[in-house]
Each structure stands twice: as structure tokens, then as C-alpha cells.
Amino acid sequence: MLLAGGEAREIVVDGSGMIMGRLASVVAKLLLAGWRVNVVNAEKIVLSGDPRMVVESYRTTVLGVKSHFSHKWRPKRPRTPQRLFKHAVRGMLPKNKARGRRALARLRVYVGVPDELKGREFVRFPEADASRLSSHYIELGAVARQLGWKGGVEK
Incomplete structure (x- = not known):
């Protein structure tokens, strides 16, 4: 989609130090409004709560579903910070609507900052800032590492 001046409606969001759920809701609203959203530093997004409990809940979600036959038949669950x-x-x-699928196609999530986005201005949302948290939180990269992510850049 283009703005009145002919420029694309694109935004680059810095995810470092942002609360995941709040950031995800803001990004979802932007996507539904027609914006292209690039989220950088996904490994630095934080999840609120006791770190052990957060990791355990993700571990049961990601690693808990098993098949009696083979690992090939298990549902594929996300393990990387981007996913x-x-x-x-x-x-x-x-769900199950073309509008939602088109919106999700406009989302790009990166670990770190890719070369093509290095000179761009990053946006931060104060309502999603982790400084609101009073105590316990864990970064998404740490959760992903405990789920089996090797820490590299996904292609």
C-alpha cells in the first residue's frame, strides 16, 4: 500500500526490551491497517514472569506433544525467536481469513539487524516497553536456546 506521497507504508520496530504480548498486539493492529512491519532484534524481546515458569510452559508446549510413531509426525512447533x-x-x-493471511505475509522478523535495515530509523512503542515490569522477565533468545535453538541467523 502506498501513502499519498507515493511512499510505501513500512515501519521498522526495534524489539529489544519490549514485552512480547504487548508488542505483538501493536504489530498485529499495524498489519491489519495495511502496514509492512519489520521487527529487528527479536532475540531481545522479553517475556514477563518467572523465567523458570516461562521456559517450562514453552517446553511443555513445544516439546510436550509427541507421536507414538516417529518424530517426523510431530507437529512442527516454533523454536527460534523469529518464529x-x-x-x-x-x-x-x-483465523482462516484471507485478510489475516495477507497481514501475516507483510510481517518480517529478524534476529539482530540485517544489512538492508541498518540505516533506517527504528520505532519503539512506550506501551510495550519492559521498563513497566517490576521484576521477573526473560528474553526470547534465552527461551529459544533452552528449546534447542542454536543461536544462528535463520534463513
Whole structure:
């Protein structure tokens, strides 16, 4: 989609130090409004709560579903920070509708900052800032590492 001046409606969001659920809801609203959203530093997005409980809940969700036959038949669950965040945003978009699928296609999530976005201005949302948290939180990269992510950049 284009603005009146002919420029694309694109935004680059810095995910470092942002609360995952709040950031995901803001990103979902932008996607439904027609914006292209690039989220950088996905490994630095934080999840609120006791770190052990957060990791345990993700571990039961990701690793808990097993098949009696083979690992090939298990549901594929996200383990990387990019996919964990994208999965959270996907849960906030309309299910089984073309509008939701088109919105999700406009989302790009990156670990770190890719070269093509290095010179761009990053946006931060104060309502999603982790400084609101009074105590316990864990970064998404740490959760992903405990789920089996090797820490590299996904292609």
C-alpha cells in the first residue's frame, strides 16, 4: 500500500526490551491497517514472569506433544525467536481469513539487524516497553536456546 506521497507504508520496530504480548498486539493492529512491519532484534524481546515458569510452559508446549510413531509426525512447533514472535502475532490475527493471511505475509522478523535495515530509523512503542515490569522477565533468545535453538541467523 502506498501513502499519498507515493511512499510505501513500512515501519521498522526495534524489539529489544519490549514485552512480547504487548508488542505483538501493536504489530498485529499495524498489519491489519495495511502496514509492512519489520521487527529487528527479536532475540531481545522479553517475556514477563518467572523465567523458570516461562521456559517450562514453552517446553511443555513445544516439546510436550509427541507421536507414538516417529518424530517426523510431530507437529512442527516454533523454536527460534523469529518464529516464536511471529506465532504470537499470528494468534492475534483473524483465523482462516484471507485478510489475516495477507497481514501475516507483510510481517518480517529478524534476529539482530540485517544489512538492508541498518540505516533506517527504528520505532519503539512506550506501551510495550519492559521498563513497566517490576521484576521477573526473560528474553526470547534465552527461551529459544533452552528449546534447542542454536543461536544462528535463520534463513
